[in-house]
Amino acid sequence: xxxxxxxxxxxxxxxxxxxxxxxxxxxxxxxxxxxxxxxxxxxxxxxxxxxxxxxxxxxxxxxxxxxxxxxxxxxxxxxxxxxxxxxxxxxxxxxxxxxxxxxxxxxxxxxxxxxxxxxxxxxxxxxxxxxxxxxxxxxxxxxxxxxxxxxxxxxxxxxxxxxxxxxxxxxxxxxxxxxxxxxxxxxxxxxxxxxxxxxxxxxxxxxxxxxxxxxxxxxxxxxxxxxxxxxxxxxxxxxxxxxxxxxxxxxxxxxxxxxxxxxxxxxxxxxxxxxxxxxxxxxxxxxxxxxxxxxxxxxxxxxxxxxxxxxxxxxx
Amino acid sequence: xxxxxxxxxxxxxxxxxxxxxxxxxxxxxxxxxxxxxxxxxxxxxxxxxxxxxxxxxxxxxxxxxxxxxxxxxxxxxxxxxxxxxxxxxxxxxxxxxxxxxxxxxxxxxxxxxxxxxxxxxxxxxxxxxxxxxxxxxxxxxxxxxxxxxxxxxxxxxxxxxxxxxxxxxxxxxxxxxxxxxxxxxxxxxxxxxxxxxxxxxxxxxxxxxxxxxxxxxxxxxxxxxxxxxxxxxxxxxxxxxxxxxxxxxxxxxxxxxxxxxxxxxxxxxxxxxxxxxxxxxxxxxxxxxxxxxxx
Numbered sequence: 271x272x273x274x275x276x277x278x279x280x281x282x283x284x285x286x287x288x289x290x291x292x293x294x295x296x297x298x299x300x301x302x303x304x305x306x307x308x309x310x311x312x313x314x315x316x317x318x319x320x321x322x323x324x325x326x327x328x329x330x331x332x333x334x335x336x337x338x339x340x341x342x343x344x345x346x347x348x349x350x351x352x353x354x355x356x357x358x359x360x361x362x363x364x365x366x367x368x369x370x371x372x373x374x375x376x377x378x379x380x381x382x383x384x385x386x387x388x389x390x391x392x393x394x395x396x397x398x399x400x401x402x403x404x405x406x407x408x409x410x411x412x413x414x415x416x417x418x419x420x421x422x423x424x425x426x427x428x429x430x431x432x433x434x435x436x437x438x439x440x441x442x443x444x445x446x447x448x449x450x451x452x453x454x455x456x457x458x459x460x461x462x463x464x465x466x467x468x469x470x471x472x473x474x475x476x477x478x479x480x481x482x483x484x485x486x487x488x489x490x491x492x493x494x495x496x497x498x499x500x501x502x503x504x505x506x507x508x509x510x511x512x513x514x515x516x517x518x519x520x521x522x523x524x525x526x527x528x529x530x531x532x533x534x535x536x537x538x539x540x541x542x543x544x545x546x547x548x549x550x551x552x553x554x555x556x557x558x559x560x561x562x563x564x565x566x567x568x569x570x571x572x573x574x575x576x577x578x579x580x581x582x583x584x585x586x
Numbered sequence: 587x588x589x590x591x592x593x594x595x596x597x598x599x600x601x602x603x604x605x606x607x608x609x610x611x612x613x614x615x616x617x618x619x620x621x622x623x624x625x626x627x628x629x630x631x632x633x634x635x636x637x638x639x640x641x642x643x644x645x646x647x648x649x650x651x652x653x654x655x656x657x658x659x660x661x662x663x664x665x666x667x668x669x670x671x672x673x674x675x676x677x678x679x680x681x682x683x684x685x686x687x688x689x690x691x692x693x694x695x696x697x698x699x700x701x702x703x704x705x706x707x708x709x710x711x712x713x714x715x716x717x718x719x720x721x722x723x724x725x726x727x728x729x730x731x732x733x734x735x736x737x738x739x740x741x742x743x744x745x746x747x748x749x750x751x752x753x754x755x756x757x758x759x760x761x762x763x764x765x766x767x768x769x770x771x772x773x774x775x776x777x778x779x780x781x782x783x784x785x786x787x788x789x790x791x792x793x794x795x796x797x798x799x800x801x802x803x804x805x806x807x808x809x810x811x812x813x814x815x816x817x818x819x820x821x822x823x824x825x826x827x828x829x830x831x832x833x834x835x836x837x838x839x840x841x842x843x844x845x846x847x848x849x850x851x852x853x854x855x856x857x858x859x860x861x862x863x864x865x866x867x868x869x870x871x872x873x874x875x876x877x878x879x880x881x
Contacts, residue, residue: 294776295703301782302704309695309714312751317717320728327727384619397861398623400868401630404857406811408829409850412836413633416843422647424632459626467872508719516723519813523833537723544727545818554727561724568719 321561328555333548345555355531355539356556360563362447363536367514370451375507377458382465383495396462403460411523414453415440440525443532450520450533461506468502469495497580504579508571515564536560630854637661637848644843660844661852667845670852672824673831677810677853680745680827685805687750689798695752696760697786701772711761718754730818744819745812745827749805756801759871763797764790800871803864807857828853 328345330338349356385396417424418439426436440446472495480490518537521527527534544553636644637660638653664670699711733744767790775785791798816830826834832849839845
């Protein structure tokens with residue numbers, strides 16, 4: 271920049287140079303907007319537009335055959351005062367999200383730390399722990415349904431081997447959610463790449479400095495690794511909760527919401543309302559309720575994280 | 587006491603290989619990791635085993651741990667019972683087209699966010715990041731209405747087209763990655779008269795193998811495994827993807843666990859092949875993420 275300016279002065283033709291520069295800057299600006307355009311178009315047409323539409327629809331009664339009919343707040347009134355499945359599904363979903371996410375983050379972190387060790391054959395171990403996470407959810411769920419089948423499944427065989435009675439698993443309202451959480455946790459290795467990348471990003475000098483200060487393994491972990499890894503951990507937790515609140519496929523396939531609605535999760539109920547009962551307006555109101563719940567919860571997490579998560583000074 | 591200090595030093599230096607107690611602790615921990623790892627992949631063996639069992643053998647209790655009379659012909663039954671190859675092809679088409687779109691659009695947008703100077707850039711990038719935190723379900727119904735209005739129900743378009751408008755997570759990966767490439771490259775190219783488009787295509791993309799590898803594998807996995815979108819948008823059997831078809835098997839042949847598990851094996855196999863072919867990208871692609879969610 272400064273070189274460009276001084277050569278302008280030397281060449282004695284500042285006006286021409288400046289015009290060319292600004293033509294270049296204009297071209298860059300134009301290209302910037304054009305290159306960003308696909309995302310911006312998608313943002314408006316596939317996100318903002320549908321969100322607004324969904325809000326409008328939530329004030330209507332719409333069965334798809336006739337045009338939507340404006341009914342004001344009726345959907346929300348029904349949701350909060352008459353429909354028992356709303357609180358049921360919210361509680362089920364909260365249980366799933368609040369149990370599965372901390373466990374996922376904890377085991378993911380543990381696995382990341384272990385798989386980061388300089389062990390012989392660590393690549394083989396990493397593969398073993400990672401493969402479940404890329405197994406298609408449909409395939410994995412069907413497999414676990416077979417294993418947890420009460421009459422001839424492998425799970426009961428193992429349980430009886432330990433001297434415990436046979437269980438009903440997915441057919442027992444008290445066990446169905448924990449079994450679905452167990453299925454989800456089978457894929458905990460999916461968080462390994464991001465934890466390993468985070469661990470690789472911690473400068474070696476930090477550990478050397480800690481050792482010089484007399485730190486043993488545990489205090490290195492406590493005072494170096496965990497603080498520097500906290501942004502990654504936070505990311506895993508927050509995306510885990512957002513995903514957990516939207517759990518659908520495993521319950522849809524394994525239990526269809528049963529037994530006695532014990533796995534009727536919010537999105538499953540939303541899907542049923544929209545695509546089984548064609549209550550599009552009501553389902554839209556449900557979608558907005560979930561949106562507000564998740565958003566509020568995410569913001570709370572960010573507020574808490576401000577005190578707990580360590581961020582390096584921005585380098586740029 | 588002196589002994590203790592000496593031990594501690596060696597153990598730090600060599601993972602304690604000289605000290606018998608620490609050594610055994612390491613071996614025990616290692617064995618535990620290995621045994622636990624085996625139990626993580628045991629379900630795969632169970633799937634393959636079940637897919638080869640005779641129908642009657644599946645329902646015995648206690649379960650037989652391996653197929654006593656392996657019957658590979660179960661797979662022939664699978665292909666004769668349902669249009670499995672068609673589903674497979676559909677999944678390949680959807681996944682391939684969506685992944686191509688994800689790579690092109692996300693690197694393009696990411697490049698603009700990383701390099702080009704224009705008003706509002708950082709605001710738009712922040713907006714893009716924020717959408718990563720939105721529960722996607724809120725747009726489900728209007729999107730369905732939109733695609734129905736466009737006449738796209740029971741076509742692959744609703745499964746493919748959104749990927750062509752950039753995925754926030756991939757855009758973020760791309761931006762972070764491009765920012766690690768020294769600016770001197772762009773500036774030299776600009777001096778030679780290259781446009782931004784040319785720089786993106788001929789300079790940035792060739793230098794971004796790890797990034798493209800990461801986008802390809804993650805997009806491949808997400809699209810191959812996706813269930814909700816195909817469930818909503820596809821309704822004729824011949825248009826189904828594998829995820830949907832496999833679930834149909836469960837619905838209509840729910841006693842043929844051999845077929846269901848055979849389908850699960852064939853649906854999972856490409857994922858495993860992709861993993862072994864592109865292992866390094868899983869972690870490399872994430873390496874720009876260490877300061878995540880902070881900026």
